[in-house]
Amino acid sequence: EEGASFYANTSNGFNSSTRRFSQMTIGKNANFHVTDAGRTRNRSTSRPMIDIANTITVDEEAVFLVETEVNRNEMIYFRNARASLNLQGVQRFELIHPTTRAGTSRTTLQQLIRSNNNTAANGLSINFENQKVSLWTGTGEQPNEEFINVSGRLRINRNNGVNPSWGTFNANARSRYISVENAEGSISSLNDVDFVAAISANNYRRIAFSEPEGLVARIDALSDQSTEITGSMYEDTDVTVVTYTNTAGEVVELTKDSERIEWEGYRDESELYRYFRIQLRENERLETETEVSVFLSKPSVETLIDTTARRTVIKGVDFEAYNITLDRFKVNELANEVALHALILEESRAQAENVLTHADMTTDFRVIDTDVTLDVDEDGSYYAVLEVGNKAYQQVIGIDVTSKLEHMRVTIPTKMVFESLYNAAESNRNFESQTYEIRNHSSLAVATYINQVAIDDSAGIVLLEAGEDPLDYAESESEEEDPILTYDDISVPLLRLNLKTEETEIQLYEAMEEQPLMRLEERSRAPISLTGDFYGDYPRWVVDAEEDQGGYYEDSLVPNYRIILRFVPRD
Numbered sequence: 001e002e003g004a005s006f007y008a009n010t011s012n013g014f015n016s017s018t019r020r021f022s023q024m025t026i027g028k029n030a031n032f033h034v035t036d037a038g039r040t041r042n043r044s045t046s047r048p049m050i051d052i053a054n055t056i057t058v059d060e061e062a063v064f065l066v067e068t069e070v071n072r073n074e075m076i077y078f079r080n081a082r083a084s085l086n087l088q089g090v091q092r093f094e095l096i097h098p099t100t101r102a103g104t105s106r107t108t109l110q111q112l113i114r115s116n117n118n119t120a121a122n123g124l125s126i127n128f129e130n131q132k133v134s135l136w137t138g139t140g141e142q143p144n145e146e147f148i149n150v151s152g153r154l155r156i157n158r159n160n161g162v163n164p165s166w167g168t169f170n171a172n173a174r175s176r177y178i179s180v181e182n183a184e185g186s187i188s189s190l191n192d193v194d195f196v197a198a199i200s201a202n203n204y205r206r207i208a209f210s211e212p213e214g215l216v217a218r219i220d221a222l223s224d225q226s227t228e229i230t231g232s233m234y235e236d237t238d239v240t241v242v243t244y245t246n247t248a249g250e251v252v253e254l255t256k257d258s259e260r261i262e263w264e265g266y267r268d269e270s271e272l273y274r275y276f277r278i279q280l281r282e283n284e285r286l287e288t289e290t291e292v293s294v295f296l297s298k299p300s301v302e303t304l305i306d307t308t309a310r311r312t313v314i315k316g317v318d319f320e321a322y323n324i325t326l327d328r329f330k331v332n333e334l335a336n337e338v339a340l341h342a343l344i345l346e347e348s349r350a351q352a353e354n355v356l357t358h359a360d361m362t363t364d365f366r367v368i369d370t371d372v373t374l375d376v377d378e379d380g381s382y383y384a385v386l387e388v389g390n391k392a393y394q395q396v397i398g399i400d401v402t403s404k405l406e407h408m409r410v411t412i413p414t415k416m417v418f419e420s421l422y423n424a425a426e427s428n429r430n431f432e433s434q435t436y437e438i439r440n441h442s443s444l445a446v447a448t449y450i451n452q453v454a455i456d457d458s459a460g461i462v463l464l465e466a467g468e469d470p471l472d473y474a475e476s477e478s479e480e481e482d483p484i485l486t487y488d489d490i491s492v493p494l495l496r497l498n499l500k501t502e503e504t505e506i507q508l509y510e511a512m513e514e515q516p517l518m519r520l521e522e523r524s525r526a527p528i529s530l531t532g533d534f535y536g537d538y539p540r541w542v543v544d545a546e547e548d549q550g551g552y553y554e555d556s557l558v559p560n561y562r563i564i565l566r567f568v569p570r571d
Contacts, residue, residue: 002027002059008034013049013072013496020079022460023055026062028193033065046072048077050113055243055458060089062219065097074114074176080460083115087131087209089218090521096207098139101214108203109176109215115156117491118174119475123157126178127208130185130216130309136206145189145198149212152183159476177202186214188303188435209324216273216311217294217458223316223356224288224391229278233309239297242278243312245290247391281361285391286313317361317389319352322343322451323343323398323514325568326372327405334374341367344384348397349452352388356487379403398514404569410520412565413528416425418497433530440520444569448517450499450568453508459559460520461493465509470535472493493536493557502532508563519570 004027008014013036026032034049049066050056051503055074058064066075075095087093100108115124127172129151134143141319158174169177180196187195217233229244240256264275286292290313297306324347334340345365352361370384382399441444455463464470472487498505501518517524543551552559 001030003029005031007031008032009036009037011036012246013047014051016047016413017111020051020053022053024050024052024057026056026058028059029061029064030059032058033063035065036066036070036394037069041457046073048072048074050076051284052078052083053086054078054082055086056084058088058090058093061091063091065096066094071099071111072341073111073349077111078113078115078117078124081106081117082125082443084115084125084127085113087126089130090209091330092208092210094206094210096206098205100203101206105347109173110178110202110204111176111355112204112207112339113156113178116175116177118156118177119159119491120157122491123155125181126154128152129153130212130218132212134208135196135204136199136211136360137203138152139205142203143190143195143206143208147189147195147198148186149214149216150183150185150195151188151499152185153181154178155181157181167464168445185307210269212372215304215307216296217298217307219292219294219295219309219311222286222292222311222313223354224313225354225389226313227280227284227358227390229280229286229292230276231309231311232273232275233294234273234296234298235266236272237296237298238300238395239295241295241296242293242322244292245287246280247287249287252486262286262567276374288313288315302530314355315393316355317352317393318355319350319361319365319388319393319395320511321348321365321386321395321397322564323400323449324348324404325400325405325566328376328379328401328403330378330485331372331374331401337374340372340374342368342374343385344399350388353364356478361388368394370399372401375521376401400568402569404444407442408445408446408567408569409445410443410567411439413437416530416563418530418532420532422493423540427505429534431532431534433566435527435529437525437527438518439525440523442569443522445522445571446520447568447570449522449562449566449568450506450508450512450515450517452514452562452564453512454564455510455559455563457558457560459557461489461495461542461559463509463559463561464494464496464507466507466512470496470533473535484488487535490535491537495532495534495559497530497532500529505531508561514566 049068075097089445095112097111117123130149133147136144137144155372156178159170160169167270178199180199183195196525213232219231242254259438260278262277264277267273267275284424292311295310298304324445344367344567350365352365354361365388366385368385368387372382379402381395382401385394385396387394413436416436418431420428420431470490471485473492473494474485476485476489497508499508506515520526539557541551
């Protein structure tokens, strides 16, 4: 959490079945330190210090330090495809290992980070912006190479092939070889070594990302709901220009001396980098998907390189609402339009959240138009237009008004179970659950709709959407320019899930539109089941003598989905 501190001195690290994580977030200004100093008798071990499935995120001003005294295979092990390490303006992120390991006859390999999935599309991404990068190839206190201000992305994503300075990439090399996907800024070190060459050498036993030097600006995250622009920048420039675009299409430029820039305290002891705040004008909002930029230049000092910091304005509201069924008599009893609007919002399960602050915006939802009136006297289909946000977003929902709601009684299964279990022939990838039943106990027909599908726990499985091709997730290890992809090339777990009736089969996925499922005649019943296909790797059994069961499954693929049905009485 923000401002928290965590320290652990552990011989085994965070890697056993009870201490392996899906993701890890080190909050703003937090301090995270893990070491094995003086704890481990064995001078060599295959256990990493941290075993993570998907993501490590280290936020602004946070400190993340992991160090080992023994020859571990790696410090951090990423298990899943498309894993990421995100450094977001950290004060310091540092990994310290006592040695490197042999690569080919001519090389060494870093033992700081290893990625289990390392094909071109699925390999680990290391993302950082405006950080000083320091590399140690020896045991001295001073780094061998320093790059004072770099932004970019590093990858562990080699397939096969040959590197001129490496020879052939074997499995060991592919899982450790860090390369530069893109980089900008001060990409020459103080020793005039190229950043790409230094990273690609992979011969470092210690790496640190820390506060940058030189002309640096940072812009805090922005959305179209933001009322101000904040961040920090190098203060003593010759030229400073802040640029943004508002919803009226106006491009606004503010220079260093603008009265709209409010200068606050310094973020560093040397008082070089100062916080700033720009209040947007009354009723002014930032246009979605535009960029806010800060340009800094100081030509009077030749060693300072011009820089431009950019931040994309994102959609700031995550919202949802669903079609509803209303009792006509209940509507007629309402006191006023305010009560009617409140009923519509409640029944539609309207929810909204600020994407940046995660503040609940549900109470900001409002009904701006509907053809349902307090004196509605006919059963039928109606609508309502809902709106939320400072920069407003709208959604139209359907409303079925009925006078027969109290006569309707339907029972549904409260739990449906499906499974796809591994066998050598892999014949269980296509599956169907046992048959369940929906029963209409009413003396009238009932129309049934799939109103919403919610993912309560994905378990790391991608739930495919309608029309989505599983092969889009395939990644061949072949070095051919245009290899033929097959389902065997899919490593990330994918699921196509359907709800099946006697007459139809409807694919289920998050954010799907409402779909008609069936019409239940009076006092009838209908079978339903779950069908689908599983793609990707099944969880692997990891042998570990220290575990009670002799090992453990690398991942637990047990997702939890919620299917919400809507019913409307029919004549």
